[in-house]
Amino acid sequence: MPIIEAKGLTKTYRVFQKKDGLLGALKGLYRREYKTVRAVDEVSFTIEPGEMVAFLGPNGAGKTTTLKMLSGLIYPTSGSARVLDFTPWDRQDAFRRQFALVMGQKNQLWWDLPASDSFELHREIYSLPAAQFNATLNELTELLGVQKLTKQAVRELSLGERMKMELIAALLHQPRLLLLDEPTIGLDVVAQVAIQKCLKEYHARRGVTILLTSHYMRDVEALCSRVLVITHGKLLYDGELSGLTERFGDEKIVKLEFAEGTPDDLARFGEVTRTDEFTADLKVERVKIAEILGAILDRHAVADLSVQDPPLEQVIARVFQEGKDAHDAA
Amino acid sequence: MTPPELATAAPSEMEVPAFSMPVESNPAGFAATLRKYTKIFRASLVERLTYRADFLFSTLLRFLPMLTTILLWQAIYATATPDETSTPGHKRLSGFQFDEMIAYLLMVNISRMFSSMPGLAGGIARDIREGTIKKYLLQPLDLIGYLLSYRVAHKVSYIISSALPYAVLFFICRGFFRGHVPTEPTVWLAFATSLVLAFAVGFFFEASVGMVGFWFLEVTSILYIVMTLNFFISGHMFPLDLLPRPWSTILKSLPFQYMAYFPAVIFLGKVRGAALAYGLLLQLCWAGVFICLARWLYRRGLRRYSAYGG
Numbered sequence: 001m002p003i004i005e006a007k008g009l010t011k012t013y014r015v016f017q018k019k020d021g022l023l024g025a026l027k028g029l030y031r032r033e034y035k036t037v038r039a040v041d042e043v044s045f046t047i048e049p050g051e052m053v054a055f056l057g058p059n060g061a062g063k064t065t066t067l068k069m070l071s072g073l074i075y076p077t078s079g080s081a082r083v084l085d086f087t088p089w090d091r092q093d094a095f096r097r098q099f100a101l102v103m104g105q106k107n108q109l110w111w112d113l114p115a116s117d118s119f120e121l122h123r124e125i126y127s128l129p130a131a132q133f134n135a136t137l138n139e140l141t142e143l144l145g146v147q148k149l150t151k152q153a154v155r156e157l158s159l160g161e162r163m164k165m166e167l168i169a170a171l172l173h174q175p176r177l178l179l180l181d182e183p184t185i186g187l188d189v190v191a192q193v194a195i196q197k198c199l200k201e202y203h204a205r206r207g208v209t210i211l212l213t214s215h216y217m218r219d220v221e222a223l224c225s226r227v228l229v230i231t232h233g234k235l236l237y238d239g240e241l242s243g244l245t246e247r248f249g250d251e252k253i254v255k256l257e258f259a260e261g262t263p264d265d266l267a268r269f270g271e272v273t274r275t276d277e278f279t280a281d282l283k284v285e286r287v288k289i290a291e292i293l294g295a296i297l298d299r300h301a302v303a304d305l306s307v308q309d310p311p312l313e314q315v316i317a318r319v320f321q322e323g324k325d326a327h328d329a330a
Numbered sequence: 331m332t333p334p335e336l337a338t339a340a341p342s343e344m345e346v347p348a349f350s351m352p353v354e355s356n357p358a359g360f361a362a363t364l365r366k367y368t369k370i371f372r373a374s375l376v377e378r379l380t381y382r383a384d385f386l387f388s389t390l391l392r393f394l395p396m397l398t399t400i401l402l403w404q405a406i407y408a409t410a411t412p413d414e415t416s417t418p419g420h421k422r423l424s425g426f427q428f429d430e431m432i433a434y435l436l437m438v439n440i441s442r443m444f445s446s447m448p449g450l451a452g453g454i455a456r457d458i459r460e461g462t463i464k465k466y467l468l469q470p471l472d473l474i475g476y477l478l479s480y481r482v483a484h485k486v487s488y489i490i491s492s493a494l495p496y497a498v499l500f501f502i503c504r505g506f507f508r509g510h511v512p513t514e515p516t517v518w519l520a521f522a523t524s525l526v527l528a529f530a531v532g533f534f535f536e537a538s539v540g541m542v543g544f545w546f547l548e549v550t551s552i553l554y555i556v557m558t559l560n561f562f563i564s565g566h567m568f569p570l571d572l573l574p575r576p577w578s579t580i581l582k583s584l585p586f587q588y589m590a591y592f593p594a595v596i597f598l599g600k601v602r603g604a605a606l607a608y609g610l611l612l613q614l615c616w617a618g619v620f621i622c623l624a625r626w627l628y629r630r631g632l633r634r635y636s637a638y639g640g
Contacts, residue, residue, distance in 0.1 A: 073467055074636045089636060093470040101468055108465060125471050 001085065002046040003177055003209045004070060008079035011040040011065050011233075039065040041233035042079070047211060049176070052203055054224035054241075055213040058320045062233040063213040064103075067179050070211070071101040084177055097126060100170035104182035107166060109154045115165040116150040119172060126173040133172065140168045144198050160191030167198065180212035184219055196222045217312045229316075231323030245309040248319045252289055254282040256296065257304040269296060278303075283310070393499055396436070403431055424571040430598060431569070432506040436499070437594035438566050443489060444525045445532030445564075445589035447481065451556075454540030455549040458635070467632070474537060474624060481533060510598050517599060520606055524593040527613045531588045534620035541624065544631030565591025585616040 017033040040062040047053055055063045068074045070081060072088035072095070081088060086095035109118040123133045141147045144164040154162060163183065170178065183199075184192040196219060203210055203223075214220055220227060220241065227244060229237040237244060254270070256262075257279045266272050269292045270284040284292050289307060296302065309315075407421060407428045416422040426434065454477070457463040466473040500507070512518055539556055543549050561567055564586040570578050581587060592609060595601055601609055 071468060073464060075633075091467060096468060096470045106461070106464075125469050 003049045004047040005082045007044050009043045009076050010078045012077045013037045038233050043235045050207045052210045052224050054220040054227045057230040061230045099177040100175040101179045102170045104185040111155050114151045122172050160187050178210045232327040245315050248315050250286050252286050253308045255306045256280050259301040259303040429506040433510050437597050438590045441590045441593040445528040447536040450536040451540035455543030458543040521596045530617035534624045537624040541627035541631050564589045588613045
C-alpha cells in the first residue's frame with residue numbers, strides 16, 4: 001500500500017488585487033477585486049514506503065502548498081489524498097503521531113531555551129516512553145554530532161546547528177513519513193553536506209519515507225533517485241532523476257582531447273562551450289552524437305573523448321523554462 | 331478610569347508562557363496527566379520566583395488605586411441622596427452601605443483574580459497571525475487544552491504567591507468588612523464555587539475573543555474595547571445595582587457579571603437561598619456556553635485558516 005497517494009490535488013486561492021497609490025487603497029476599502037490563482041493544479045502521484053523523493057520546482061510552483069495539503073495544514077479545493085492511510089486534513093492524532101514536517105524557514109524550537117528543553121516538550125506532546133525517547137535522542141545527536149550542543153540556548157547556535165536540532169526534534173517520535181521543505185536553505189556547503197549525510201544515514205537505518213523540496217540540486221542528487229517536477233502548479237515529470245536528463249536534456253556534452261592540438265574547425269560540429277590548446281567541449285544534439293563523433297574521428301587525431309549529460313542545473317532550468325512557456329501560451 | 335487589567339496588570343502575570351506544557355491528548359492514563367500537571371506547576375512556580383521583587387512591587391502598585399477609590403466613594407456617599415432602605419445613621423445607595431461598598435470593591439479584586447486572563451486573547455491572535463498555530467495542527471496537541479492547562483497552573487501559583495500581599499491588604503481594610511464576612515459554611519462554599527466558575531467563564535470568554543484573530547489580522551483595538559467594556563459591565567467598576575432600573579436588569583442577565591459582580595455579592599450575603607442556587611446554575615450554564623463558543627469558533631477558524639492561509 002502506498003504511503004502517499006494524491007489524486008487530482010488542486011488548490012486555488014483568491015488573491016486580493018491591491019491597487020497602487022492612495023486612491024487605489026481607498027477604492028479597495030469598498031470594492032475589492034480578486035484574482036483566482038491555481039497554486040496546485042490536478043497533481044497526482046503515489047509514493048511507496050521507504051522511498052526518498054524530491055519535489056523540484058521554481059519558487060511559487062506549488063511545492064510548499066502540496067506539502068501543506070499532505071500534512072493536513074490546508075484543505076485542497078478539489079481532489080483527494082491518503083497519507084499513511086489517513087485523510088491528512090482530518091488531523092487525527094493517530095496520523096499526527098506518524099509524520100513530521102520540517103520547514104527550513106520556520107523554527108519550531110524555543111528560541112531562548114536549550115534544544116534539550118524543546119525535546120523534553122516533544123516527549124510530553126507525543127507521550128514517548130522515557131527509555132525510547134533517550135535511546136532515539138542519543139542516536140540522533142550522535143548521528144548529527146551535536147551531543148555537546150543540546151544544552152545551549154538555541155539562539156546561540158549557528159544556522160546549520162539549529163537545522164540539525166530541528167531535524168532531531170522532528171525525528172524524536174520516529175515518524176514513518178518525513179516531509180522536508182527546503183531543509184538546507186541558507187546553509188553553507190559544509191552544513192548542507194552534513195544534513196544530507198544525516199538524512200541518508202537515517203533513511204538507510206530506519207527506512208523512513210522522505211519527501212523533500214529543495215532549491216539545491218546537490219541535495220537532490222545526493223539523496224533522491226526519484227523526482228517530481230512541478231511548475232505553475234502542474235506536475236511535469238515523475239520518475240528517475242537520470243530520466244530527467246534524457247527527457248528534457250536533448251543535448252550532450254562531448255569532451256575531446258586532441259593529440260596534435262585543438263583544431264579550429266570544431267564549430268561546424270556543434271556549439272563549442274570551452275576550448276584550450278589540447279582540449280575542447282562541444283554541445284551536441286543527442287540524436288546526432290554518433291554521426292558527429294564519426295566525423296571528428298575521421299578528421300582529427302583524438303587522444304581521448306567522453307560523452308556527458310549537461311549539468312542537472314541546466315536541465316532543470318530548461319524544464320522550468322518550458323513549463324513557463326507552456327503556461328504563458330495557455 | 332482605566333480597567334486595571336490594561337493599566338496596571340502585574341508584569342509577572344502579563345505574558346504568555348515562555349515555557350509551558352501540553353495537555354494530554356491520548357490515553358496515557360491519569361498518572362501521566364497528574365505528573366504533567368505537577369511539572370507545569372513547578373515550572374510556573376520557578377518562573378514566578380525569579381521575578382519575586384518585581385512581583386512584590388507590582389502587587390503593591392495594584393493596591394494604590396484602592397486608596398483613591400475609597401476617597402472617591404467617601405465623597406460620593408457624603409453628597410448623594412440616600413435610598414429608601416436607608417435608616418438614620420446608615421446611609422445606603424441601592425442597598426449598599428459605605429463600608430459594604432468598599433468591601434464589594436475589594437472582593438471584586440478577588441473575583442478578577444480568578445476570571446482575568448491577561449494575554450490570553452492577544453496570545454491566541456498572535457499565534458494565528460504569526461503562524462505558530464501550525465504547531466497545534468501538525469502535532470497531537472490541542473490549542474485550547476494546552477492553554478487551559480497552562481493557565482490553571484499559572485493561576486494556582488499566582489494566587490498562592492499573592493496570598494500574602496492580599497492578606498495584608500484585607501487586614502488593613504478589615505474595618506469595612508465588619509458584619510459582612512459570611513458566617514455560614516454554605517455561603518463560603520457557594521463563594522468558592524462561583525470563583526472556580528468565574529475562572530471558567532473568564533477563560534473561555536477570552537479564548538473566544540482571541541479566536542476573532544482568524545477573521546481579522548489586527549485585533550488590538552477590538553481587545554481594548556472588549557476589555558474596557560468588560561470592566562464596566564462585569565461590575566468591576568461599581569455594583570451593577572447602582573444603575574437605573576432597566577440597565578441593572580439587563581447587565582445582570584448578561585454573562586459578564588459572573589466574572590466580577592456575582593462572586594462578590596455572594597460573599598457579602600446579598601444573594602441567598604433559591605436565588606443563589608439559581609445564580610450558580612446560570613453561571614455554570616454560561617461557562618458551558620463559552621466552552622462551546624470557543625470550541626466552535628476554533629473549529630470554524632481552523633476551517634477558514636486551512637482554506638485560505640496555512
